[in-house]
Amino acid sequence: MLNWIGVVLWLIPRRIRPIWLTLAITSFGVMATTTIASASEIYSRAIAQSGLQHVIATTSLNALNGQLMVHDRPIARADYESLNSTVNNIIQKRIGTLVNQTNRRGQTHPNIPFAYSSEPNRASLNIMLGRPFFLTKFEQYSELREGNWPSKDYRIDANGIYLEAVIGEQAARSMAISVGDEVFLFPHKTDISQRITLKVSGIAHPSDPFDPYWLGVPFYFNLQEVDEKPLIPFYVKESAFLDGIGGRFSALVGDFAWLLYLNTDNLRYESLQDTREAFAGLETDINKKIPRSLLLTLLENSRGTGLLATFQQDLLWSRVPLIMFVTLVLSIVFYFLFVILGFLGRSRSPEASILRSRGTSKTQSICLLTLTEGLIVMVITITTPFLALLISKTWLLTTIQPAGTWESSSTGLSLYTFLWSGIVGILTLLILLLSSVNLSRIHSLEFLRSRSRPPNTYLIQRYYVDILIMVIMAILWWQLEQRDSLIGRAISSSSIKINPTLLLVPTLGLVTTSFIILRILPCISRITAKWISYTPYVWIRLSFARDSPGFPISWIDYSNRNDGDRDLCTRLRFSRNAHEKP
Known part of the structure; x- marks a missing residue:
């Protein structure tokens, strides 16, 4: 084995000069194909990530954030604690890495009659509606125009419950409600003795109505409309809502929501499908464990029309021309490399015939004929990804100018870059191997026969x-x-x-x-x-x-044929002269 390695090391430098043209063509073909494949992979990743950041940057953050809503649930503390624990566990399990923070909202159904008097007549109960609600961090993103924030204290008696509330500025102006007024909600229309007494402790408005906290529109401060009736929202403390109203009127049901504020900066195109499946799993798990639930977000939905689904489809469509272009270019280069190496293989026929005539086996001949080119292919395959990265950063990536925080410097080499370079290098090595296998069949007899009568038919023809x-x-x-x-x-x-x-x-x-x-x-x-x-x-x-x-490439065929004819004529002339000697 060591002797064979010594012979190989002795032959390699002596083979470089006779086959320099083949080495040059092989090196150029390998460098061109591996560079194109590596640069295409880098450019494809850059397009994907920059496109995702562009789509996110040009979409309203309020639309990307989501709400997980659960309808028709008891508003008592015991049921809500169990519900909140289940929902939080599912959220953390499915999309916990994407969620920055979560706020919770609870509200009664919009069907509780509202009145200014504690003893209204029956007809007035069909005019206006009221809705108590709580929302975590509501006071941090709101400002008081008048009064104070409601206290946690509440009082339960035989006639119902008494607690403080805050009303929005626009709703207070529309309904002529001032700080210190007492208004009444009647959970049971048939029994006006049971009521929710709300003392207006303050009038508020949003600090910044465009803050992502409000998920678009801060409707909590405005007069709403349900079934052509005005609906007045009242903000109360969470404990007063769950323990007070929920404890006193346990038959009341309401709607709860978890406001999901997503960190879209963490989204990567590599995990795009996983993110979509995570949202689909979130919706599936919620519907299995909690009926009458709904997930609302523009980022993803079960219908496949969300932002991620649309972007994924657009990304695939944008990659198709790139893949087709790279496939065409690589196919052309491989095709002409195969043809040219086939024609240049004739110049290596003496070498192959000498190796076989000196006792080398077919396998040894193939190894010797492929070794030098194989080493060059390996070196170029390993180094060209760095050349592709340099070309991409210098020229290709400068053509990408998306909105958002994407920077071309964030794109670098990856395992797939070297993988594609390796695949192309292996394909080139296979072409060289096929050429060497063809040459390894040539003995001295075939070599002399081919020189006297060159073959006119190739595999490719x-x-x-x-x-x-x-x-x-x-x-x-x-x-x-x-x-x-x-x-x-x-x-x-x-x-x-x-x-x-x-x-x-x-x-x-x-x-x-x-x-x-x-x-x-x-x-x-x-x-x-x-x-x-x-x-x-x-x-x-x-x-x-x-x-x-x-x-078509007849000049090669005829040049080889003319060489063979000249050799044949020379042999005949020397043979005739030898016979003519005395």
């Missing part, structure tokens, strides 16, 4: 290859026509996928066209030569006559 490529092209084209799209959506999930086989349609179309050109061009050459044969200029007729019989 055989008709069954043409037919196979055309059949594959037809099948993929038919499949694309049936699907009508490169992108499909899975029935069992909301994920969107690209069918990679259909992306080969343009590439196979290009390869099929090149094969057809290889078949048609000789006929065109013959017809053109026949037409040119009538011209009086001999040099033009001779040029077309020499090129017309061969295939």
